Amino acid sequence: MSLIVQKYGGSSVANAEKILRVAQRIVRTRKAGNKVVVVVSAMGDMTDDLITLADKINKNPKEREMDMLLATGEQVSIALLAMAIHKLGYEAVSFTGPQVGIITDTFHSKAHIQDISPGRIRKALSAGKIVIVAGFQGQTLEGEITTLGRGGSDLTAVALAVALKARHCEIYTDVDGIYTADPRVIPDAGKIDIVTYDEILELASLGAKVMHSRSIEVGKKFNMPIWVCNSCKDVKGTLITKENKAMEEVVVSGVALADDEAKITLFRVADRPGVAAKVFQTLADANINVDMIIQNKTKTHSTDISFTVFKNELQKALKVVKDNAKKLGVGEVASDENIAKVSVVGIGMRSHSGIASRMFSVLAENRINIEMISTSEIKISVVVAGDKGKLAARKIHKAFGLGKKQRRSKVRVKR
Numbered sequence: 430m431s432l433i434v435q436k437y438g439g440s441s442v443a444n445a446e447k448i449l450r451v452a453q454r455i456v457r458t459r460k461a462g463n464k465v466v467v468v469v470s471a472m473g474d475m476t477d478d479l480i481t482l483a484d485k486i487n488k489n490p491k492e493r494e495m496d497m498l499l500a501t502g503e504q505v506s507i508a509l510l511a512m513a514i515h516k517l518g519y520e521a522v523s524f525t526g527p528q529v530g531i532i533t534d535t536f537h538s539k540a541h542i543q544d545i546s547p548g549r550i551r552k553a554l555s556a557g558k559i560v561i562v563a564g565f566q567g568q569t570l571e572g573e574i575t576t577l578g579r580g581g582s583d584l585t586a587v588a589l590a591v592a593l594k595a596r597h598c599e600i601y602t603d604v605d606g607i608y609t610a611d612p613r614v615i616p617d618a619g620k621i622d623i624v625t626y627d628e629i630l631e632l633a634s635l636g637a638k639v640m641h642s643r644s645i646e647v648g649k650k651f652n653m654p655i656w657v658c659n660s661c662k663d664v665k666g667t668l669i670t671k672e673n674k675a676m677e678e679v680v681v682s683g684v685a686l687a688d689d690e691a692k693i694t695l696f697r698v699a700d701r702p703g704v705a706a707k708v709f710q711t712l713a714d715a716n717i718n719v720d721m722i723i724q725n726k727t728k729t730h731s732t733d734i735s736f737t738v739f740k741n742e743l744q745k746a747l748k749v750v751k752d753n754a755k756k757l758g759v760g761e762v763a764s765d766e767n768i769a770k771v772s773v774v775g776i777g778m779r780s781h782s783g784i785a786s787r788m789f790s791v792l793a794e795n796r797i798n799i800e801m802i803s804t805s806e807i808k809i810s811v812v813v814a815g816d817k818g819k820l821a822a823r824k825i826h827k828a829f830g831l832g833k834k835q836r837r838s839k840v841r842v843k844r
């Protein structure tokens with residue numbers, strides 16, 4: 430008998446009807462001869478609604494009380510789901526995170542899981558029960574309730590799969606899997622069959638809303654296969670797994686578009702050792718996240734540095750550099766909020782050449798100017814004018830053959 434961990438997100442359990450439908454899927458997995466552990470999120474937008482409610486009471490609530498409040502969302506869905514399974518004539522039992530020994534550090538609202546003692550889950554499984562666990566929550570060694578950060582149920586599921594040595598972890602959502610791009614931006618985007626942990630981590634950091642990043646990191650560290658599937662349809666989802674040779678044939682797996690960054694350019698920066706260190710230390714001290722950085726050495730004694738920050742931190746970042754301009758040796762500061770970042774990700778880049786030139790040619794053909802470029806081993810990102818972002822993403826997506834009709838999966842995936 431294999432053990433499977435399934436996770437159902439808020440949209441999959443948004444109302445009574447959906448909970449009953451999820452119960453049927455769980456029972457089907459059980460009937461197929463598997464032991465099943467299910468992790469659920471709070472119903473629909475319940476977590477957001479609780480946050481709004483708290484805000485009406487106190488604009489600055491204590492984090493401990495906030496976690497106490499938010500953890501209730503998942504407690505509702507686990508109980509209802511257990512009842513739904515009982516109705517189908519199967520045995521099930523619901524547990525909160527603390528009840529199944531999910532121990533976290535003490536950082537309320539963004540706690541990290543430190544240990545899981547799955548004894549209670551194992552016992553219930555041995556008694557033939559389907560086990561349902563509240564996602565997104567745990568407790569500190571002192572017994573305080575904590576939450577794992579928004580979207581944290583993914584992390585609960587993968588961590589439990591690892592602790593229980595499950596065959597794999599299935600993440601159920603309301604789309605068919607992970608797409609080659611955001612279908613709202615690129616209607617031609619299609620489902621990816623198989624992808625590596627590294628690619629998903631890059632796509633997530635590039636602004637594609639995929640899965641909770643830490644859950645992918647845990648999956649990668651312990652080599653836990655993760656399936657992302659549609660909770661309403663019986664279609665094969667996306668398998669996130671470790672790299673294999675065949676996957677290198679797919680050069681680009683996905684295209685991401687981010688429009689939440691802004692560019693700051695520092696002109697006439699003193700060209701001597703230690704200046705960049707000081708500039709970025711000053712920004713780091715102010716807790717500002719810097720993404721892309723470009724510096725160009727000219728023949729003069731000064732240089733220009735451009736970098737991007739999140740739009741919501743732009744004003745703060747500008748103030749920090751302007752206030753310290755003299756001390757840092759910066760001549761002039763300018764900024765541009767009208768930018769978009771378009772990125773392509775794929776492990777095939779490691780073994781194929783000419784990906785950057787292909788991407789840049791597509792932009793040139795469409796008269797889109799490149800303002801910044803940055804690369805990693807499996808990613809190429811460009812910054813273009815904000816109003817050209819969508820066009821750039823679409824054209825690049827097509828040029829790399831990612832369209833639904835263009836793609837023929839070269840990799841066979843067995844489930």
Ligand code: ASP
Pocket residue numbers: 438439470471476477502564565578579580581582583
């Ligand atoms: N209910 C939590 C949230 O909305 C956790 C989750 O959905 O994974 O962030």
Ligand code: MG
Pocket residue numbers: 438439470471473476580
């Ligand atoms: Mg949620």
